[in-house]
Amino acid sequence: MFDILKARHHQGFRTIGWPDSPAVVPDRLRGRPVLDEAACRMGCRACLDACPVEALTWEGALRMDLGRCLFCGRCAEACPTGALRFGNDFRLATRRREDLVAGRDGPRLAAALDAEMLRVFGRSLQFRQVSAGGCNGCEVDINVLTTVVFDLGRFGLKIVASPRHADGLIVTGPVTENMRLAVGKTFEGVPPPRLVVAVGACAISGGPFRGHPEQHDGVGGLLPVDLYVPGCPPHPLTILDGLLRLIGRLPPETPSR
Amino acid sequence: MSGTCLLRNGRATTLGRVPRLAFDGFRARVLEAVGEGKRIAALFGLPAVAPGAGPLPVFAVLADDARGDLEVLSTEVGPRFQALTPDCPQAHLFERELAEQFGVVPEGHPWPRPVRFQPPLGGGRDGLPEAASRGTAGAGQSDPPLAGSPRGLPGVADFFRLEGEGVHEVAVGPVHAGVIEPGHFRFQCHGEDVFHLEISLGYQHRGIERALLGGPHPRTLFQVEAIAGDTTVGHTTAYAQIIETLRGWTVPPRAEALRAVGLELERLANHTGDLGALAGDVGFLPTSAFCGRIRGDFLNLSALLCGSRLGRGLVRPGGVGYDLDTEERLQKLITGLERGRADTRSAIQLLWETPGVMARFERTGTVSREACRALGLVGPAARACGAERDVRWNFPAGQYARSGVPPLPDPELRGGDVLxxxxVRATEIENSLRFLLDLLARLPGGGVTGLAGGSGAAVGLETGTPLPPDMLAVSLVEGWRGEICHVAVTDARGTFARYKVVDPSFHNWIGLGMALRNQQISDFPLCNKSFNLSYCGFDL
Known part of the structure; x- marks a missing residue:
């Protein structure tokens, strides 16, 4: 017993202060992309050609689909003028798929649920996680939210074992054909009203597997999605930020820069 | 063809040098080699380029742990062939895979059940079913759906059944209670006692091997990063070694060192997480809580190096994408590792001092040495059965050819149970930390990519021009779960005629099944965590 207390003392208090104090993120984190349109050599297409998942489009202005983006950074490396780079703002989650297609101003961050849904879910929201072809990358960074570092429980959020106990699903992976039935059944097992959160490039767009006949390019074609969390995988803070925005626990988006 | 073809890890040969034996000779040679102590590292077929292309070419890669070489041989099989499995149990899943991917029948196989419930990989050979066209998915086009693919629902197949009075069956999954990938487990029980556990996977099948055909494609590296997302550095290193040996690229020593840093950080994070999960499953919360957090601390060190907690972007063919560019970054990494050492020691020591933990770990889920050898288990699961089997010792490549990883304790102390x-994991955490701190104290200088134009050029160079035609390359990496084996075969056009991926989980899932025999069903979570195998790495 004494050894356990000694170990407890050694390990210390390690829960992060965010959102009450600033978050610490790695300086090399590839977060929200930053586009300097003045420096962009319009239409040189170097970034478009470098992207392995066709996340970038050019129609008079550069648009980036963060739902496809793997945040690999190849576009920024390819940019001859340094107009495109990945900053380390981790806030990326949106309520609508189209809000992930971003130009200069970045994605439109998720708004809170409506008043009635907030009344039901705002103080206690429980999710069942379903991996449907996820590579255990997104799963790892969801799991970590339940550790003392992020301490999901302090926000009234919880990952539960059964869909019957849940208010919604967190889906990862592109939804393989072999998991399609199980995803549908798990969703049916959640009593309404219910939410669906798509975490990671695969669950949003199929990620690096988009177009494969063995999967379904994400969960959006099968279930109504309430929150999209982009990344490959998203940083745990990106997921937590999205969930907290959903339940109105963070101030609405302030224009950055 | 005569003689044998022996390769070192990370080397290639022309296909002409690979012996092509008549099937009987091939079968006899594989059985003989496995009898001498070699292991089947890979056994796979080659999809047809065009319909009606004749019998199915099959390749075997046999690993000799003692001598550190890899014997490659090949044969051709018709629609039916005599299964190896009755005489060589470790062929069991490879032969089931051949049957599923190519429609061939391994006659005499004791349990010829689907592996992944996937559509055929390549048919069109004489007498074999038709299959998807090859090699377009990586380029970004949408493939047509596999219309009318003759497969049923995943998991819907025969299960091994026990019958008799008081016997019952427990079915679990595919969706499990935790944040974990899907798989179906079927227990045959008598009361609380498990007689047999059958594991039925395939739910995570994303078509990776099919997409790799005709590659490398622009997306290939990113799909390899996601073969098993918790083993990104392991699989990308294996892939990079394949490309490098085929293209004749030299990797600078500093890049090889940084790959080893990434690989050992991956091992540290996962081993630590596993020990925490084991503690959690026996209800010992202090170590569970501490290790869950320390695991994240190690992941953050990966992010310090490459921006991604899971090592995305670190390994690229030709080198690495990120350098320890400043003294400050290097010092942060060293400080983080030293802190990780103090924290893991404090957290893990509690396990050994707590009788309640030890009572649950000891003699639970024992796998015998004989089963380990016969089934060809790999990684910590094999080392826990006393096997001296580690790619870093037996087939050292890259940094590991320069500096070794410390050995494990006396094999007699490794009794094959959860303990x-x-x-083994706790010792490997200590060993990896020592290896890393030694390495970082004398990190080689120089650049981190051998390619002109810097690391950013690698993707174009890797995929833009054809590979040398008609070659075969083998690459092994000791990922944290064990041996990762990639084998590439190029065709006359210099694209992948086959890119075989063998995740350590492919060898080891059957080990979990063996561990459960004669155990209480309530010990399943503990036994499962003690293996912690990959679903997607298996399902591909």
Whole structure:
């Protein structure tokens, strides 16, 4: 017993202060992309050609689909003028798929649920996680939210074992054909009203597997999605930020820069 | 063809040098080699380029742990062939895979059940079913759906059944209670006692091997990063070694060192997480809580190096994408590792001092040495059975050819139970930390990519021009779960005629099944965590 207390003392208090104090993120984190349109050599297409998942489009202005983006950074490396780079703002989650297609101003961050849904879910929201072809990358960074570092429980959020106990699903992976039935059944097992959160490039767009006949390019074609969390995988803070925005626990988006 | 073809890890040969034996000779040679102590590292077929292309070419890669070489041989099989499995149990899943991917029948196989419930990989050979066209998915086009693919629902197949009075069956999954990938487990029980556990996977099948055909494609590296997302550095290193040996690229020593840093950080994070999960499954919360957090601390060190907690972007063919560019970054990494050492020691020591933990770990889920050898288990699960089997020792490549990883304790102390698998992990955490701190104290200088134009050029160079035609390359990496084996075969056009991926989980899932025999069903979570195998790495 004494050894356990000694170990407890050694390990210390390690829960992060965010959102009450600033978050610490790695300086090399590839977060929200930053586009300097003045420096962009319009239409040189170097970034478009470098992207392995066709996340970038050019129609008079550069648009980036963060739902496809793997945040690999190849576009920024390819940019001859340094107009495109990945900053380390981790806030990326949106309520609508189209809000992930971003130009200069970045994605439109998720708004809170409506008043009635907030009344039901705002103080206690429980999710069942379903991996449907996820590579255990997104799963790892969801799991970590339940550790003392992020301490999901302090926000009234919880990952539960059964869909019957849940208010919604967190889906990862592109939804393989072999998991399609199980995803549908798990969703049916959640009593309404219910939410669906798509975490990671695969669950949003199929990620690096988009177009494969063995999967379904994400969960959006099968279930109504309430929150999209982009990344490959998203940083745990990106997921937590999205969930907290959903339940109105963070101030609405302030224009950055 | 005569003689044998022996390769070192990370080397290639022309296909002409690979002996092509008549099937009987091939079968006899594989059985003989496995009898001498070699292991089947890979056994796979080659999809047809065009319909009606004749019998199915099959390749075997046999690993000799003692001598550190890889014997490659090949044969051709018709629609039916005599299964190896009755005489060589470790062929069991490879032969089931051949049957599923190519429609061939391994006659005499004791349990010829689907592996992944996937559509055929390549048919069109004489007498074999038709299959998807090859090699377009990586380029970004949408493939047509596999219309009318003759497969049923995943998991819907025969299960091994026990019958008799008081016998019952427990079915679990595919969706499990935790944040974990899907798989179906079917227990045959008598009361609380498990007689047999059958594991039925395939739910995570994303078509990776099919997409790799005709590659490398622009997306290939990113799909390899996601073969098993918790083993990104392991699989990308294996892939990079394949490309490098085929293209004749030299990797600078500093890049090889940084790959080893990434690989050992991956091992540290996962081993630590596993020990925490084991503690959690026996209800010992202090170590569970501490290790869950320390695991994240190690992941953050990966992010310090490459921006991604899971090592995305670190390994690229030709080198690495990120350098320890400043003294400050290097010092942060060293400080983080030293802190990780103090924290893991404090957290893990509690396990050994707590009788309640030890009572649950000891003699639970024992896998015998004989079963380990016969089934060809790999990684910590094999080492916990006393095997001296580690790619870093037996087939060292890259940094590991320069500086070794410390050995494990006396094999007699590794008894194949949950405790042994925990002790092996705890020892490997210490060993990896020592290896890393030694390495970082004398990190080689120089650049981190051998390619002109810097690391950013690698993707174009890797995929833009054809590979040398008609070659075969083998690459092994000791990922944290064990041996990762990639084998590439190029065709006359210099694209992948086959890119075989063998995740350590492919060898080891059957080990979990063996561990459960004669155990209480309530010990399943503990036994499962003590293996912690990959679903997507298996399902591909």
């Amino acid at each position: 042994a698998r925990a002790v």
